Structure formats: C-alpha cells, structure tokens
Amino acid sequence: MDHLPPTATGPAAAAPDRLRVDLADRGGPVLRGANGALYGLSDDGVPGDAILAPLRLTSISQKPEGGLQHPNGDALTVAEAHFRAGGGDVFVLVQDVYRRWPYEDLGFDDYLAKLDAVARRVAAHPRCADFVLVPFNEPDAIWYGLNAPGAEDFARNADRFLDHWRTAHARVRSVAPGLRVAGPNETRYDHRFLPRFLAFARDHGVLPDILTWHELDAASLRDFPGHHDHLRAVERDLGIAPLPVCVTEYGNRRDLSVPGQLVQWTGMFERAAVHANQAYWDVAGNLDGNVAQTNIPNGGWWFFRWYAAMPGDTVRVDPPRPHTIDTLQGLASLDARTRQAHAVLGGAAGDADVVFAHVPADVFGDAVVALVQEAAWTGYEGAHAAPRTLLRTVTPVAPDGTVTVPLRGMDRMSAYRVVLLPAGDGTPDPAPVPWRASHEAEDAAITGGRVRVLGTVADANGYAASNARDVEGLDRPGSAVAFTVTVPEAGAYDLDILYGNATGEPARQRLTVDDGPPARVTYPCTLNDAHRSRLTVPVRLSAGTHTLTLAHDHGAVTLDRIDLTAGTGEPFARYEATLADTTGRPERRYADASGLGTGALLLGAGDAAVFDVYAPRDGSYRVAPRADGPVALAAHGALVRAAAGQEPRLLLAAGNNRITVTGPAALTSLDVRGAGDGDGLAGLPVTDARRAGGATVVRDGHAPEGHVLDGLGAGASATWRVRAERGGPHLLFVEYANDARADTGHAYNADVISATALLRVNGGAARRVTFRNTHSRHNFWTLAVPLALDAGDNTLVLIGEDGPAPAIARLRTGPVVGG
Missing domain, CATH: 2.60.120.260 (Galactose-binding domain-like)
Known part of the structure; x- marks a missing residue:
C-alpha cells in the first residue's frame, strides 16, 4: 500500500475512526508503569546505557544472583546498569534459582533454604529498598495446581499454597523486615483463587506488598479492565486498601517489537495506573524484542521512548472501540508547565481523526502547532532511525474548544505520536514526507x-x-x-x-x-x-x-x-529542543512558530537538554545546535563548544547516542547531518595484533577483512599499537561475532550467552567489555567502547576471561570531536 501523508486524501473509504482525547478529564501524573521488562537485561552492558537511559524503566524482573534457570540475567548484576539509567524496582523471581522448567520440586524445605539465601543476599545490597522478592512463579501451573478443575482438588491445593505462602512471607520478613514481597504471580488473573488468597493474607497478616499476575493472551486486551475492576471490588469487600499492582508478564510474540500492538497494552495499563513488564520469550538482553543490537533501537524502542517522554498528567482517551482486540487505542497526557499535550495511538490500519477536546486557552491560546510522527515496525532485529515527522502545521482551536488532527493511511503495526504546542507567529516549515x-x-x-x-x-x-x-x-x-x-x-x-x-x-x-x-x-x-x-x-x-x-x-x-x-539525499535529522529530555528547569518559549514550529528551549545556568541522536552507522557526523548563542555539546565523554552557525563533527556510534547541550542560550533544535564518514578512523586489523596465550588468527570469508581473532579465552590476549593525532576521548569500534548458548533444554527461548573480554589501555586498569550474542559465528556486529587515548602512541590490549569469548574481526578508533 502507499503510505500517504496524514493530510492527503486516499481512495474513497469508510468514515475515519475517531479517537477522542479529553484534556479536561485529568488523572494523576503519567506513571509510565507499563515499560517494564522480564529478562530485558542480560548483563551489565546488554543492552547499552544509551538504550536504557532514555526509557527510565519503572521495573524489571530477573533471576536471583547465581540462579540456574537461565544462563544470564542475574538480578544484582544487571541492577547496576538499571539503576545507572534511572530505573525503578527490580523484581527477583526466587524460583528461578532452579535449573529445570517447570521448576523441579525438591521439597518445600529445600526451597525455604534457597529463599533464605536469596533474601539475605538481596538485603545486603545497598539499594535493597528497590528490590522486590517474588517467592512463587505461576503457582497455578507449577507445584501447586491452583488451576485444578475440580472443587475438592482446588480447595486442597489452594490450602497447601496458602500455608506455604504464609511461611515464605514470614521467612522473608525474618531475614529482612523491610524487603518487599510480591505475589501470588499466577499465569492469569484468577477470579476463583484471588479472593481466597486476599482474605487469607489479610487474616494472617501476610498481604503482599505488590499484587502480581500475568496477562499473556490476546484476550487480555479485552478482559484486563474487567480483571482490574474485579480486584478492586474484592479489596473493597474485604476492607483492604488498594494494593499496588504489577503485571509481571504481558504480551506475546505477536506483540513484542510491534509499536501498534504495544500501544494497546500500555494504554490499557496506564489507564489503570498499574505497572507491567513485557514477557520474555526468546532472547534475554534485548528488552523483550525492542532492541535490535546492543545500542541499536527498533520501532518498539522508539514507541517506549515516546512513552517515557510523556509529560504531566494522564488525560482521558476514548477510542472508537474500547476493550476490543487489535483496534485503535491510545494514551495521552497534558502538562501545563511545558504547555504540551501528547497522544500516542495505534493498533489499526486506515484513517483516523484524533480529536482533542477542552483544549485549555490558558495553556495553548487560540491556535496550536500539531506535530505527527510515526514509529514503524522494523522487526525484532531491524534498526529504526529517529521517527519521521509526517505533519507539522498550525491549527486554530475551534469555537467548541477542540482541535482535530487527521491521520490518513495508517499502518496497523505502527504507532503515531501527536503533540500539541502553542502556536506563535509565523508558519512552520512543511514536514518533508518522501513517497x-x-x-x-x-x-x-x-x-x-x-x-x-x-x-x-x-x-x-x-x-x-x-x-x-x-x-x-x-x-x-x-x-x-x-x-x-x-x-x-x-x-x-x-x-x-x-x-x-x-x-x-x-x-x-x-x-x-x-x-x-x-x-x-x-x-x-x-x-x-x-x-x-x-x-x-x-x-x-x-x-x-x-x-x-x-x-x-x-x-x-x-x-x-x-x-x-x-531517496532524500544526504541523511539529515532535526531534533526538537522543546521535546528533548531536560535537567534543571528550563523554560519553553513558543513565540515563534517558524521552522520546526516547536519553539525554543531557554537554557539557563544549570539547565541542559539531552537528545537521543540516531546514527545509521559508526562514523563522523556534522552536529549543529540551532541556538541564539554559543552552547556546549557533550557526547561519549567529550565536550566541544559551538558558536551560532557552527557544525562540529562528532564521532557517533551506530544506533542511539545521548548528546547533552548546555547554554545559556535559547535552543530550537539539534540538527544532525551525514551518513557516517568512517574514512578518518584508524584501522587495527587482527592480523597486526601481537598475540599470546593461544589467541590465533583464522580465515573467515564473512569477516569484513577476511580474518578473525579467535581463541581469546582465559589467559589469551591480543595487543595493538595505535597512534592518536591528539589525546582525549575516543571511540573504539570492535567488530565481533558470538554465538555461545547454554544447554538448558528450554523450548521457549534460545538461552543465548554474551561473551566478555577485558580491555586495558596504556597499562591502566582493565575493564570488562560485554559482547551480546550475534546469533552466528559468522554474523559480525559492532560494539562501540568509549576510551581515552594519549597523543602519540598508545597500547590497546584485549584479554580473555573464563567463559565464552568473542571472535574479533576488526578494531577501528577515532577521536569523538572532529572524528
């Protein structure tokens, strides 16, 4: 099908769907609770920090440290990267300490000893208040048979589980009185068991701190609101204050990575103000299908980036067919301070009108700039550049206080973001939408x-x-x-x-x-x-x-x-300053609607704008801040000042790059131009490395230069000498392959394993570099590693560790500034 610009008219068809956003019907602050992930992190560094930081994950679910259920994803290990990126709760699935699936039943005493050990170790963590223990996982299907159809069997099994729940809850409290506990964590919302569970827990003082269950079936898109309503009714009947809820697994393979599907799930959970973690089906460390490679986003990642950026308070959204599977759904927010309204929608093909009702005059005036962008489906492993802007226009607020934004030719698998901002003087440039x-x-x-x-x-x-x-x-x-x-x-x-x-x-x-x-x-x-x-x-x-x-x-x-x-010629992207992440409290000025039409961000002392800049490949790009005065750009540990009109060249890594801009200045955008020039990079062929301890060079016709460095196991090393024209921050691009896997017998996931090596620069302290699995020993991906080099000659050493080692195809390096 042809993808038409949103203002174009397609063939005669049914009347457009109508999705209504009521800006006067406000809820609480945007929770962003449905961006969690089950085994979304596999190692510290997988996925990369530049992928995690923009999403601000509110929760993740992982296995106990040293647990045998999966070969990676240890909670205490990945928590470091999660917290570094501003993440929230870490749920620890205690039964994932076991090796087999379903979990081997070695007796409850055996389990209690394991629970004690997990609780003690988590309680010793300096941020133990941010951890939640989940003592049981899917007890309706595993160990306890709470899904038994017969009333007698069900009652017997339920009593056994409740007795074990009370004991497990007490054991955690005895080890760590402040450690939170979640449950019962069944495979589904259980109308039969949950009232019994809550009544028992109330009567025995063992209520969970967070109530958890799974919503995995497509029918959940229809049924979850009823589940949530039923829970709150049961709580009222029992005299229990509303418990926090986390749906610890949601969605299926058909949903993960697909922006249009993810809108339906997140909108549903956000309206109920609950947390939720995407399910894990295939590969740990790819945020459940939303990260193509360590640092490379796909369309699903950009959807969650929008979700994380929604400002202010939630507002009511009335879709054309509420609680209906695979139909147009959405979520929206209004922030009076930044004077922005955001709506994210998707899940249906064809045409739709997004109607913003009760547009407040004291926030927007009598006209708005409407901005429409698309995050398309690019597959689980397909890269997605910064979402394309489809529409940028000034729209008067109608006498009845509404603004209608037309969307035409929507793709069912895409998500769309509509942003309203106050309209100043002038006319925005039309959005260039290629055929x-x-x-x-x-x-x-x-x-x-x-x-x-x-x-x-x-x-x-x-x-x-x-x-x-x-x-x-x-x-x-x-x-x-x-x-x-x-x-x-x-x-x-x-x-x-x-x-x-x-x-x-x-x-x-x-x-x-x-x-x-x-x-x-x-x-x-x-x-x-x-x-x-x-x-x-x-x-x-x-x-x-x-x-x-x-x-x-x-x-x-x-x-x-x-x-x-x-084709549009040389790649070019403009990132709106008023939509960037910020630190401090910069003001937004919308007096001028020309150019991007999104106004200016007023950066004062202590303020900063943080942009997520997509690079199609490793290389050098021209980065131009559009500001009324000089600003400073920080990227990959480097800092460069740019006067108005200047375009510093920055070396960027393929995928997402976090670039911070500080003033003081009025900043309208960050413009990035280029396809990624790699001519200035210093090449370090594997054939030039001085090898020791069993490291060898072997031929591989799929490698970029025909050879790979192999055998980089424990005790092995490879050393390169590199000359830097000037000292300072550099990026080292390591092209590698890794297809290590664990033999755990899991039918539902691939159990891929990351490889590691230590990197030492100029004899300094060695740091671990983690190489995500590439699905084949002949599939070569690139990992960008920031490092500092001295002017002149430098020594780089890769040192093998115990465990899987990557096959290294090539190293390249260059300075971040002017690279």
Whole structure:
C-alpha cells in the first residue's frame, strides 16, 4: 500500500475512526508503569546505557544472583546498569534459582533454604529498598495446581499454597523486615483463587506488598479492565486498601517489537495506573524484542521512548472501540508547565481523526502547532532511525474548544505520536514526507515458496509478521518472489526488505530490476526464520511500473514485505529542543512558530537538554545546535563548544547516542547531518595484533577483512599499537561475532550467552567489555567502547576471561570531536 501523508486524501473509504482525547478529564501524573521488562537485561552492558537511559524503566524482573534457570540475567548484576539509567524496582523471581522448567520440586524445605539465601543476599545490597522478592512463579501451573478443575482438588491445593505462602512471607520478613514481597504471580488473573488468597493474607497478616499476575493472551486486551475492576471490588469487600499492582508478564510474540500492538497494552495499563513488564520469550538482553543490537533501537524502542517522554498528567482517551482486540487505542497526557499535550495511538490500519477536546486557552491560546510522527515496525532485529515527522502545521482551536488532527493511511503495526504546542507567529516549515509504498511478499508472484500464516489472534505466540503472513521455503534454485511496483518518478530509492534467515550464516539472493543484471543481496543471520530483521538496499528506478525479483542464490531467506522509499539525499535529522529530555528547569518559549514550529528551549545556568541522536552507522557526523548563542555539546565523554552557525563533527556510534547541550542560550533544535564518514578512523586489523596465550588468527570469508581473532579465552590476549593525532576521548569500534548458548533444554527461548573480554589501555586498569550474542559465528556486529587515548602512541590490549569469548574481526578508533 502507499503510505500517504496524514493530510492527503486516499481512495474513497469508510468514515475515519475517531479517537477522542479529553484534556479536561485529568488523572494523576503519567506513571509510565507499563515499560517494564522480564529478562530485558542480560548483563551489565546488554543492552547499552544509551538504550536504557532514555526509557527510565519503572521495573524489571530477573533471576536471583547465581540462579540456574537461565544462563544470564542475574538480578544484582544487571541492577547496576538499571539503576545507572534511572530505573525503578527490580523484581527477583526466587524460583528461578532452579535449573529445570517447570521448576523441579525438591521439597518445600529445600526451597525455604534457597529463599533464605536469596533474601539475605538481596538485603545486603545497598539499594535493597528497590528490590522486590517474588517467592512463587505461576503457582497455578507449577507445584501447586491452583488451576485444578475440580472443587475438592482446588480447595486442597489452594490450602497447601496458602500455608506455604504464609511461611515464605514470614521467612522473608525474618531475614529482612523491610524487603518487599510480591505475589501470588499466577499465569492469569484468577477470579476463583484471588479472593481466597486476599482474605487469607489479610487474616494472617501476610498481604503482599505488590499484587502480581500475568496477562499473556490476546484476550487480555479485552478482559484486563474487567480483571482490574474485579480486584478492586474484592479489596473493597474485604476492607483492604488498594494494593499496588504489577503485571509481571504481558504480551506475546505477536506483540513484542510491534509499536501498534504495544500501544494497546500500555494504554490499557496506564489507564489503570498499574505497572507491567513485557514477557520474555526468546532472547534475554534485548528488552523483550525492542532492541535490535546492543545500542541499536527498533520501532518498539522508539514507541517506549515516546512513552517515557510523556509529560504531566494522564488525560482521558476514548477510542472508537474500547476493550476490543487489535483496534485503535491510545494514551495521552497534558502538562501545563511545558504547555504540551501528547497522544500516542495505534493498533489499526486506515484513517483516523484524533480529536482533542477542552483544549485549555490558558495553556495553548487560540491556535496550536500539531506535530505527527510515526514509529514503524522494523522487526525484532531491524534498526529504526529517529521517527519521521509526517505533519507539522498550525491549527486554530475551534469555537467548541477542540482541535482535530487527521491521520490518513495508517499502518496497523505502527504507532503515531501527536503533540500539541502553542502556536506563535509565523508558519512552520512543511514536514518533508518522501513517497513510500509497501508490498507484501504473499501478494507477489511466488516461485518455489510457501505462504505461511503466523502472529494472528488465534496464534498469539506466533511471531509477528506484516499482514500476518510471510513466504518461506525459498531454499532451492529457482525459488523467487517477484514484486510489481510502480514509482512516481525516476531516481534513487531505498528498498527495505523485512526478512528472516535461520541458516547459521549469511544467506544470499539475487535482486533483478525487470530484465537487468542481477545484484547480490546478502542477509545477515537472524535468531530464526521468523525473527524479523530489515535490510536496506539502494536501487535506481525510472518512473513507472517495474518488476523487482528476489531469487535464491545461497541459503534460505524468508521474505515478509518490501518497502520502497524515495531517496532524500544526504541523511539529515532535526531534533526538537522543546521535546528533548531536560535537567534543571528550563523554560519553553513558543513565540515563534517558524521552522520546526516547536519553539525554543531557554537554557539557563544549570539547565541542559539531552537528545537521543540516531546514527545509521559508526562514523563522523556534522552536529549543529540551532541556538541564539554559543552552547556546549557533550557526547561519549567529550565536550566541544559551538558558536551560532557552527557544525562540529562528532564521532557517533551506530544506533542511539545521548548528546547533552548546555547554554545559556535559547535552543530550537539539534540538527544532525551525514551518513557516517568512517574514512578518518584508524584501522587495527587482527592480523597486526601481537598475540599470546593461544589467541590465533583464522580465515573467515564473512569477516569484513577476511580474518578473525579467535581463541581469546582465559589467559589469551591480543595487543595493538595505535597512534592518536591528539589525546582525549575516543571511540573504539570492535567488530565481533558470538554465538555461545547454554544447554538448558528450554523450548521457549534460545538461552543465548554474551561473551566478555577485558580491555586495558596504556597499562591502566582493565575493564570488562560485554559482547551480546550475534546469533552466528559468522554474523559480525559492532560494539562501540568509549576510551581515552594519549597523543602519540598508545597500547590497546584485549584479554580473555573464563567463559565464552568473542571472535574479533576488526578494531577501528577515532577521536569523538572532529572524528
């Protein structure tokens, strides 16, 4: 389908959906409670700090330190990165101390000894007040049979669990009186058991500090509000004050990574003012499907970035079909101090009108600037650049106090952010929306492949797929998918391919345009053939209709969808200052609506704006602060001053980069230009390394320079000499592969393991570097490591540790400023 700008008119269709945002019906402060993650962190450094900091996760769920259920994700270990990024509660799933799934039952005395040990260790942590112990996980299905259908069996099993709950609760209190306890943590909301549990807990003084259960089925999108209402009614009947709630697992594979699905879940939980953690199905350390690589966001990450940035108080949202699965839903907020209203919506295709009612004149005046942006689905492993702005316009407030923002041609899997700000003098620049069209693989001409259905409501744990279908079986000579596309004008286009590759090494297809010569397309590995990634291939097309054919060459590639986008020349992004994170209390001035139309951020002494800047690849970019005076830019440990009109060159890492701007000045935007120039980087080939302790160099045709440094285990090392033109902060880019896995026998996840090595610079203290799993020993990702180098010659040493070691393909380094 063609993706039309929101103000354009598409083919005749039904009347647009209407989502109403009532700015006068305010709730409490935005909780942001539904951004939590189960095993979203696997190690300190996976995911990276620049990915975690903007999200401000309110809670995470992890295993006890040293627990055997998973090979990584130890609560005390990952808590350091979580707290560093401003994160909230850490839920410790105590039964994950066991190895088997379902948990082996070695007797309750055995469990109590383990519970005591976990409680003592958590209680010794300096931030033990931020931890919550979850003594039991899914007791309806594991150990206790609370899901027994017969009344007699249920009563017997319930009594046994309640007795054990009382004992476990008392044991935690005896070890650490201030340590919080959560439960019962069943697989579902249990109308039958929960009243019995709460009455017992009230009568015996063992109420949980936080009430927990799971909402995993697609039906939860319909049923959760009723569950929450039932809970509050039970509490009232029992005379119990409302307990805090955390839904410790929500969503399924069809939801994770998909912005349009995540809107439905988070909007539902935010309205109920409860916390919630996304479920863990496949890979620890990727924030449950929202981080493509250690530092690289996908579309789901950008949705949660919007959620974290919502200011002020929640306001009422009336969707066209409340509590209905896979329909247009949303959440919204109003902040009188910053004079902004935010609405995030999605979950349906087609057209919609977002109607803001009771727009307060004392906040916005008689006209607003409306800004619309889209976070698209890019798969679990596909990178997503900063969301594209689709609409930027001044809209008068109607006499009845409403503002209507039209959205046309929405994608069901995308989320959309609508921001209202006061309109000053002048006219905003129109949003440059390049032409774009999408084509489903199942609708193309297929030779030697099969259409597969997955990710439907009936198959909620199936992986997400565009239009719930893809084409598999393209694994032999002659297999091909031919797309018929029509483009409006001649020029350069980006061909984005949503795909899966489970072959264990890069796979290839031949791309032909009409009858032209074939070009080779190489697809990196993905976790499995349905774990989507996105690959961008440049093509040049003449105006009119063409056949784009992707044909088998080597391995097997599953094709989902292609997107064609008109080329826009040199990459360029503008980040609005009034929408950036801030420290201090800078004022916002909206007197001028020209340019971006979003006004200026007045940075005083002690104020700062923090921007999340996306870089498509490792390299140098021109970064221009638009301000009325000189400002300072801080990135990756470096500081540079920029006068008005200057564009310092900064070395950025592929993915997200946190850039802080300080004044004093009036700042309107941070403009970033360039595709990532890597010509100035100093290359450190693995063949140049001085090796010791068993480290070797072996050939690998998939590595960028044809070799890898292998055998970097305990006692091994590799040393490089690098010359720096000037001293100061640098970035070291380490290209590596790692496919270490644990043999735990879990059918529902891959049990991938990170690899580690120690890095020592110029004989200084060694620090651990953690390399996330790349799903193949022939899949090479890049990890950016900040370091300080001296002017002149320097020594870099990578030292192996016990445990999995990465295969190193290449090192490159350069100064952050002017790199």
